[in-house]
Amino acid sequence: ELKVEQNPLFLSMQEGKNYTIYCNYSTTSDRLYWYRQDPGKSLESLFVLLSNGAVKQEGRLMASLDTKARLSTLHITAAVHDLSATYFCAVDNNNDMRFGAGTRLTVKP
Amino acid sequence: DAGVTQSPTHLIKTRGQQVTLRCSPISGHKSVSWYQQVLGQGPQFIFQYYEKEERGRGNFPDRFSARQFPNYSSELNVNALLLGDSALYLCASSWETGFPEAFFGQGTRLTVV
Numbered sequence: 001e002l003k004v005e006q007n008p009l010f011l012s013m014q015e016g017k018n019y020t021i022y023c024n025y026s027t028t029s030d031r032l033y034w035y036r037q038d039p040g041k042s043l044e045s046l047f048v049l050l051s052n053g054a055v056k057q058e059g060r061l062m063a064s065l066d067t068k069a070r071l072s073t074l075h076i077t078a079a080v081h082d083l084s085a086t087y088f089c090a091v092d093n094n095n096d097m098r099f100g101a102g103t104r105l106t107v108k109p
Numbered sequence: 110d111a112g113v114t115q116s117p118t119h120l121i122k123t124r125g126q127q128v129t130l131r132c133s134p135i136s137g138h139k140s141v142s143w144y145q146q147v148l149g150q151g152p153q154f155i156f157q158y159y160e161k162e163e164r165g166r167g168n169f170p171d172r173f174s175a176r177q178f179p180n181y182s183s184e185l186n187v188n189a190l191l192l193g194d195s196a197l198y199l200c201a202s203s204w205e206t207g208f209p210e211a212f213f214g215q216g217t218r219l220t221v222v
């Protein structure tokens with residue numbers, strides 16, 4: 001059974017600092033997704049990673065995928081308060097999308 | 110262009126009742142997926158439909174069923190509601206099956222009392 005594990009589950013960081021969120025998954029998959037969710041809101045698509053070595057960047061966020069290690073990372077550069085949210089990774093396994101438990105990020109001044 | 114729309118936004122039901130949730134995908138999208146998100150957890154996949162056919166099913170009991178209509182809108186039905194069915198139900202649409210990129214609606218908050 002496909003399992004998706006994120007860590008850390010909770011992350012409190014200061015503005016201006018860098019940090020990385022990790023997403024490990026247990027079986028082979030060709031697609032990995034990162035989503036953002038604000039409290040009480042729906043999911044916003046951030047990145048879709050489709051191949052080994054894929055790297056995508058948008059603003060202060062950069063996502064990468066290593067399919068051999070079954071690992072994706074979401075790197076945050078020079079965090080700002082607006083990045084405070086919960087971040088989910090998700091893996092597609094044969095029309096069954098599995099989400100991690102989420103990383104609740106709080107950026108403090 | 111309108112995004113994915115879901116109705117109703119909030120719903121309160123009693124244990125044992127039945128509920129129907131509705132989803133209209135983004136125009137041109139043929140695939141609709143349903144997820145259950147319990148407070149504090151990640152979404153759990155329930156169903157995926159593409160061109161009116163079920164293409165994927167998560168680990169949910171038979172009390173959960175869904176269908177997709179010719180206009181690609183979809184309904185999720187839950188029978189014999191349990192307290193544990195209280196959750197945010199999310200619908201996502203995409204161009205095709207296999208989740209190339211999914212866009213989520215705002216969700217329906219279901220409370221079972």
